[in-house]
Amino acid sequence: MGGSNEKQSSTIPLNDDFDGLNNIIAIKIEGSIANGSSTAFSNNNEERSQDTALRDDKTAAKCLSHLYLSKEFSDIDLIFENDSSTIFPAHKVVLSMRSKVFADELNSSYGPITVLLIGVKPEIMQVVLRFIYTDNTELSSNIVISCLYAAKGFHLHGLEQKCWDFLEKTIDANNVCLRYNDAITYKLKHLEETCLSFIIANATNVLFTPGFLELPQASLLNVLKQAEMAADELDIFKAAMKWAEKNCETNSIPITGENMRNQLDEALFEIRFATIPIQELVNVVAPSEILTKEEMTILYRFHAIKKQAALEKNFCKLERTRGPIIIDLGQYDISAFDHCGKQKNYALEIECEFYDMTRDESVSSENQVEYNRNSKSLKLKSISGTFVESVRKIVVSNSILNDYEVVGNNITFQTPIEMCNGEIIQFIPGKPVAVKNLNGLSLECFKINQNGDVFSLVQFPATTETITFLK
Structure with a gap:
């Protein structure tokens, strides 16, 4: 050529x-x-x-x-x-x-x-x-x-x-903070969200790992902002103090209350001091000198009048909605169920009814009911029962879910399913099955009151054992 x-x-x-x-x-x-x-x-x-x-x-x-x-x-x-x-x-x-x-x-x-x-x-x-x-x-x-x-x-x-599969299967309390940092650095949004969800759900184990101390201040701020952190507020405070001490050492400055406060910056008031019991405020928080005397006085006054006093905007008095809610269905009388004689296309249907009675001061009274109705209040984490072996498809709001793992009689969602009030989840088997419902209940709905939180289980099979929510 x-x-x-x-x-x-x-x-x-x-x-x-x-x-x-x-x-x-x-x-x-x-x-x-x-x-x-x-x-x-x-x-x-x-x-x-x-x-x-x-x-x-x-x-x-x-x-x-x-x-x-x-x-x-x-x-x-x-x-x-x-x-x-x-x-x-x-x-x-x-x-x-x-x-x-x-x-x-x-x-x-x-x-x-x-x-x-x-x-x-x-x-x-x-x-x-x-x-x-x-x-x-x-x-x-x-x-x-x-x-x-x-x-x-x-x-x-x-x-x-x-x-992605490797990352999601190998995330644990010891490496999740490091991977969270990497996800932010490389702008891997899906991994960032997965890691944050893991930190929230497993905060008690994550807070005192070496990786938590390596979080940049912006990442720490974002973690402490999460209202669903599954940890005691005093533990969150202690972990934040260790983080501040580590950063003082890294920057070669004395470990004092003022310097730790400066290291935490905005993250300091993401700690919900008003929800920490008065005894721990006196014995743990006050000696750290992380808060000023004026701020401690505000907290003492708030506790003294049974948490009815107004708080300055820096303090949040709402408790975190922490920890999983596990409903043990064995405590309910299965004999109350009666065969309905119908063939349904799902093995289990769950409807969420949850009303957060804690006042959100940013929401007006007339909008509070609508706010409660529209807020995403619960996350379905897992469900167990012998019916699991028949489940071939899980549907939420007409969307098929694939992000879950089945081990024995237990279904665990890798990322907990967020449930709005009135939202329905269906567990669909390979073929229609006969289900049981509460005898005499025209809505075919079984309501459970768990520590003030109301759940509705619709078309609830007797083979269900436990349901775990992250509140």
Whole structure:
């Protein structure tokens, strides 16, 4: 073929529509770039060794796997910024088939080329290449965030999903704060929400981990703002004090009440001091000198007149809606149920009726009932019973849920389902089943009063054992 070739190099940012990625991961191509209607084609296959094992008794998938990090037929060398010693051989056609980013950026290149990867480390790219060539991954907690970031950058949705699955299955009290930080840094909104939900539901275990002390001030502020924190307020205060002490040490300043107050900044008054019992205020909070004498006096006065006094705007007197609500259905008389003689398309239906009688001072009296009706008050965390084995589909507001795990007779939702007042959840079996309802109750509804919170269980099967809500 005749024509002219021009040696060019260009730096190309990957995935312009992904926030946080622009100008961080990029590729720089060096080699023969098409210029005009005709080009010279360079073929060095003769110089490559021929491995007969590549063809013998192998499927197409196994042949492709064989090419992973192999120089056999390779026409690309992947090199890395700040690591000139590492070179990964690769194949343009394979990279282009698997990644639209590579397809778009390599479609004008011919012959052997060199691709400089900027913003991705060799150990991460090795995982990416393994997925591209084999569909397999070897993820670990140390690299999964970087792999997720790279998967987004290269538009590898399969690898991205594997990273999400790994993250969600391995989150625990010890690593959740670190992953929360990473999610914010890399702008991974779904992971950020998953981690925050875990922190809220498991606050008692999370608060005193080393990872909690590493939270940036903005992240600490967001955590302490959560009204649903499942922890005692005194423990929240103690954890915040440890965080402030750690930051004083990091900044080489004396650990004093004033300095700790400055480190906490806005997060200080996200601690609900007014809900801490008076004895702990006197014995624990006051000695820390984190609050001024005037502020302590306000709290003492508030407790002295049975929490009826007005509080300055810095203090919140509403208790957190902490801890799971577990309804043990064994305490109710199952004999009260009578076979209704009907075939239903669900095994269990739950309707939420919850009215928060705690006054929200930001809501006017005339709007309080509507506020209660529309607020998302409960989160369904798990449900157990022998009926679980028949459930094939779970529907909330006409949307099918997939984010749950079934172990034995227990269904656990990875992210608790938020329930509005009047919202209905249906557990649908593989085939219609006969259900039981309370005899003589025309609405076929069984209401349970649990510590002042009212739940309605509609078409409630006798095989249900427990239901757990995060309030």
